[in-house]
Amino acid sequence: MSNVNETGRFFSIPISRRDLFKLAGVTAAGMLLSGAEDTHAEAAKKSAATMIYAGKEIPILYDVDVCVCGGGPSGTAAAVNSARKGAKTVLIERSIALGGLGVIGCVYPFMDPHAPNSDTPYLTELKTRLRSYGIEPFDGVTQQTWHNPETLAFIHDEMCEESGVNILYETVVVDSITKKDKISAAIVQTIAGLAAIKAKTFIDATGDAYLSRISGVDYERGYEKTGNNQPLSFRFEMGGIDMEKLYQYVVVELKEDWCKSDLPYFEIAEAMHRKQRYKLEEFMARGVETGELTQEEAEYMQAYAIIGKSGVMSCNFPEIPVKFKSTDPIEYSKAVTYGRKMMRNMANYLIRHLPGFEKAYISREAAMLGARESWRIKGKYYLVEDDYHNQSRFVDAVCRTAWFIDAHGEKVSEKLPKGGYYEIPYRSLITDKISNLIVAGRCISASFILQASMRIQPTCISIGEAAGIAAAYGLKNNIAANQIDWAKIPASQRSYTSAG
Numbered sequence: 001m002s003n004v005n006e007t008g009r010f011f012s013i014p015i016s017r018r019d020l021f022k023l024a025g026v027t028a029a030g031m032l033l034s035g036a037e038d039t040h041a042e043a044a045k046k047s048a049a050t051m052i053y054a055g056k057e058i059p060i061l062y063d064v065d066v067c068v069c070g071g072g073p074s075g076t077a078a079a080v081n082s083a084r085k086g087a088k089t090v091l092i093e094r095s096i097a098l099g100g101l102g103v104i105g106c107v108y109p110f111m112d113p114h115a116p117n118s119d120t121p122y123l124t125e126l127k128t129r130l131r132s133y134g135i136e137p138f139d140g141v142t143q144q145t146w147h148n149p150e151t152l153a154f155i156h157d158e159m160c161e162e163s164g165v166n167i168l169y170e171t172v173v174v175d176s177i178t179k180k181d182k183i184s185a186a187i188v189q190t191i192a193g194l195a196a197i198k199a200k201t202f203i204d205a206t207g208d209a210y211l212s213r214i215s216g217v218d219y220e221r222g223y224e225k226t227g228n229n230q231p232l233s234f235r236f237e238m239g240g241i242d243m244e245k246l247y248q249y250v251v252v253e254l255k256e257d258w259c260k261s262d263l264p265y266f267e268i269a270e271a272m273h274r275k276q277r278y279k280l281e282e283f284m285a286r287g288v289e290t291g292e293l294t295q296e297e298a299e300y301m302q303a304y305a306i307i308g309k310s311g312v313m314s315c316n317f318p319e320i321p322v323k324f325k326s327t328d329p330i331e332y333s334k335a336v337t338y339g340r341k342m343m344r345n346m347a348n349y350l351i352r353h354l355p356g357f358e359k360a361y362i363s364r365e366a367a368m369l370g371a372r373e374s375w376r377i378k379g380k381y382y383l384v385e386d387d388y389h390n391q392s393r394f395v396d397a398v399c400r401t402a403w404f405i406d407a408h409g410e411k412v413s414e415k416l417p418k419g420g421y422y423e424i425p426y427r428s429l430i431t432d433k434i435s436n437l438i439v440a441g442r443c444i445s446a447s448f449i450l451q452a453s454m455r456i457q458p459t460c461i462s463i464g465e466a467a468g469i470a471a472a473y474g475l476k477n478n479i480a481a482n483q484i485d486w487a488k489i490p491a492s493q494r495s496y497t498s499a500g
């Protein structure tokens with residue numbers, strides 16, 4: 001049986017080949033795209049080449065220089081920067097929007113890394129582009145980057161298009177073809193069926209270190225002291241909010257000074273386990289007394305205005321109990337159902353009792369559960385808590401950050417003194433195991449506690465930016481990705497240079 005698409009090319013061919021080829025013994029069986037002289041546009045053409053995978057002949061959709069797996073904040077930055085440096089680049093994303101948790105996970109705004117001069121060029125450009133679409137990301141007080149998810153998704157598409165990145169949407173990386181220390185192809189599930197993406201260098205920006213794990217890289221998950229991952233959250237948006245009335249109640253009547261900025265940049269919060277003693281704690285505690293809320297629902301509630309979406313707030317709750325692990329597919333799925341119930345109950349409580357929410361409603365649910373932490377690779381350098389407290393500097397640093405150790409669930413919350421920061425070395429993005437792999441985003445080589453600081457979006461973006469630059473540099477100079485010395489890349493080509 002073979003299926004042929006409109007162009008006459010074989011696409012999904014679910015024929016049995018007598019189990020000739022097993023998962024481990026895949027053989028390329030088709031003509032590959034030529035190579036160096038291909039332009040981006042040529043690379044974008046579907047290949048007529050095929051290969052055998054698990055006994056099936058599958059198309060090789062692309063044969064490129066760099067394949068980025070995962071189109072979150074780090075993966076998108078990696079793909080754009082790799083393409084801009086001249087590498088033919090494919091970006092694989094399982095949803096239909098780029099931005100990861102920052103877009104499909106309803107997570108905004110970007111937190112402030114709290115490190116002086118931490119913005120790398122790509123981050124600065126993102127902010128400029130937001131402004132060009134009428135979204136002013138700076139509130140005039142804090143350094144948070146307020147944005148709008150739909151605008152951000154549009155900007156990501158635009159930047160990929162301009163730089164020649166080929167995006168594969170609704171495509172999931174399911175396996176890799178790895179021989180010795182090299183990945184030669186990612187096996188993906190596309191809308192049309194299984195396919196292969198061949199590349200010289202791979203960037204794992206899945207957030208879950210998925211490509212790394214299936215390719216044999218060592219990894220960790222959760223907190224070594226408790227075995228727990230950070231709690232999952234099911235974020236959502238509420239529309240129909242009277243923001244003026246809410247502001248009046250929280251800031252003027254309750255005298256809450258947590259949110260330093262004024263409307264339209266407005267945030268409400270409470271977290272009972274923190275020592276902050278937010279003014280809305282009593283409001284949520286009353287819900288427990290009346291039986292309208294459970295204690296776990298009342299524990300944490302936070303919402304941010306969304307710039308460009310009047311009367312809409314991004315809800316950073318419910319926080320789902322840690323017994324639902326972000327690394328267990330069954331518990332993860334149960335967390336969705338459990339979280340959706342919590343979401344509805346909490347939203348109804350706000351609608352019934354919080355001034356300004358009288359006409360509010362759930363206007364959007366995240367299309368991706370909020371995993372703060374899941375799997376992390378063990379790379380050439382393993383960042384730990386001491387690097388945070390010692391404010392470590394590295395000659396091969398790719399960025400700096402100072403976001404506090406924000407380990408939900410473990411009640412660990414520490415801050416560096418003002419102006420302090422630590423750096424993230426390129427070596428925490430690479431491994432000894434796979435020579436042509438770079439890892440970007442929240443799953444780099446870091447301990448549970450350190451990851452609780454480096455996981456914010458601006459830092460993940462800067463890491464992705466560096467991963468893209470390094471991937472293209474390595475290919476141009478014939479240096480394996482895991483042998484690149486970031487400090488030797490000419491300063492004019494780097495996104496960050498350590499101040500030492």
Ligand SMILES: Cc1cc2nc3c(=O)[nH]c(=O)nc-3n(C[C@H](O)[C@H](O)[C@H](O)COP(=O)(O)OP(=O)(O)OC[C@H]3O[C@@H](n4cnc5c(N)ncnc54)[C@H](O)[C@@H]3O)c2cc1C
Pocket residue numbers: 069070071072073074075092093094095099100101102107108109110111171172173174205206207208210232233235316368369370371372373440441442443455456457458460
């Ligand atoms: C509840 C919550 C609140 C947060 N609050 C903030 C905040 O206020 N501000 C802030 O700056 N940060 C916040 N963060 C942290 C931040 O959003 C994440 O750490 C950051 O988005 C990580 O970026 P990433 O690129 O590593 O991964 P992700 O954002 O997780 O993106 C990974 C991408 O890869 C895709 N993907 C995964 N697996 C595959 C696969 N097999 N095939 C194809 N595609 C795949 C996913 O669809 C996704 O698009 C929060 C996180 C959570 C969970």
